Amino acid sequence: MNKTNRIINLGLIQWSDPFDRKAMSGTTYKMAEALRAVGFNVVWVPAKKTLALRMYTKAVNLLNKFSRKQTKPSHTKIGASLLSGTLDRTIIDSCDVLFAPMASECIFRLRTDKPLIYLSDATFAIMVDYYFHNLSKRTVRQGNMIERNAIDLASEVVVSSRWAAESVVADYHKDPSKIHVIEFGANIDEKRHSAEDIQVQRSPGSPVFRSGLGAQGRPDRSGHLPLAE
Numbered sequence: 001m002n003k004t005n006r007i008i009n010l011g012l013i014q015w016s017d018p019f020d021r022k023a024m025s026g027t028t029y030k031m032a033e034a035l036r037a038v039g040f041n042v043v044w045v046p047a048k049k050t051l052a053l054r055m056y057t058k059a060v061n062l063l064n065k066f067s068r069k070q071t072k073p074s075h076t077k078i079g080a081s082l083l084s085g086t087l088d089r090t091i092i093d094s095c096d097v098l099f100a101p102m103a104s105e106c107i108f109r110l111r112t113d114k115p116l117i118y119l120s121d122a123t124f125a126i127m128v129d130y131y132f133h134n135l136s137k138r139t140v141r142q143g144n145m146i147e148r149n150a151i152d153l154a155s156e157v158v159v160s161s162r163w164a165a166e167s168v169v170a171d172y173h174k175d176p177s178k179i180h181v182i183e184f185g186a187n188i189d190e191k192r193h194s195a196e197d198i199q200v201q202r203s204p205g206s207p208v209f210r211s212g213l214g215a216q217g218r219p220d221r222s223g224h225l226p227l228a229e
Contacts, residue, residue: 010035011045011095011114013106015083018044028101035099043095047106048086056082069136075124075143080108104150118154122164123147125171148172158182 016023018032032042060073073079083105092098092112100107101119110116122131124147128140135143151157151172158180159165165181168174 007039007041008097009043009095010040011043011092011098013045013047013087013098013100013103013110015047015049015103015106017046018042024102031099031101043091045087045091045095045098047083047103050082050086053079053082067136068134069139070134071136071139072132072143074105075139075146077108077142077145080105080146084109100150100154104146107150107153108146110153112153115155116153117156117158118150119158120150120164121160123151123159123167123171126164126167144171154178156180 012018012028012032014024014028016028018028021029023029036042056078057073060071060076060079064070074083084107087106087110092110092114095114098112098114098116099119100116102121104118104120104124107116107118124132124143128135128143132143151168151174156178157168157174159168160181160183162181165179168179169176
């Protein structure tokens with residue numbers, strides 16, 4: 001088989017099963033379904049919620065009941081380290097490209113040279129005092145550290161609004177040419193999108209993932225997300 005025409009193994013990093021219709025309200029299921037429809041071999045790279053993580057989460061939540069300021073367990077260095085430390089290196093090594101939707105905590109300790117696409121509906125910075133209320137300064141600092149790590153690690157960043165895209169630049173200093181605004185959600189196929197909006201382009205030696213799912217206001221002119229050399 002011609003190397004440039006081989007199936008691309010895409011590792012989807014998440015704690016919830018992307019092949020489960022009910023997980024995350026079906027959002028990751030629809031993403032995986034659309035990617036498979038255009039030829040990607042989607043492989044789940046699970047971030048496991050171990051006993052240690054569950055015990056840590058319960059302990060933090062218990063302390064929150066007696067604290068004036070709150071701690072979000074998943075957005076602490078300990079919580080993110082426990083979660084990201086469970087990623088299976090063998091599965092990761094078998095993938096050509098990695099995709100981490102809503103999974104900044106899952107990739108906190110990940111070290112890889114593989115191209116990685118990080119997708120989120122909003123950044124941690126803009127969620128503070130908008131969705132996350134009464135957080136301690138330490139939690140805000142560590143939450144931003146986890147978000148910054150994901151953005152820095154990513155070859156490309158996909159967000160669902162210009163508001164979020166502006167935060168990626170202003171709060172985390174990502175190169176605007178690496179940021180893409182794409183509408184997404186569990187009911188994505190009920191809107192104006194279809195699997196055909198996602199294209200796989202293969203030039204010699206360079207498989208490329210390109211998405212047109214509600215693309216708007218992209219900083220770069222090509223709209224391409226390079227995935228592999």
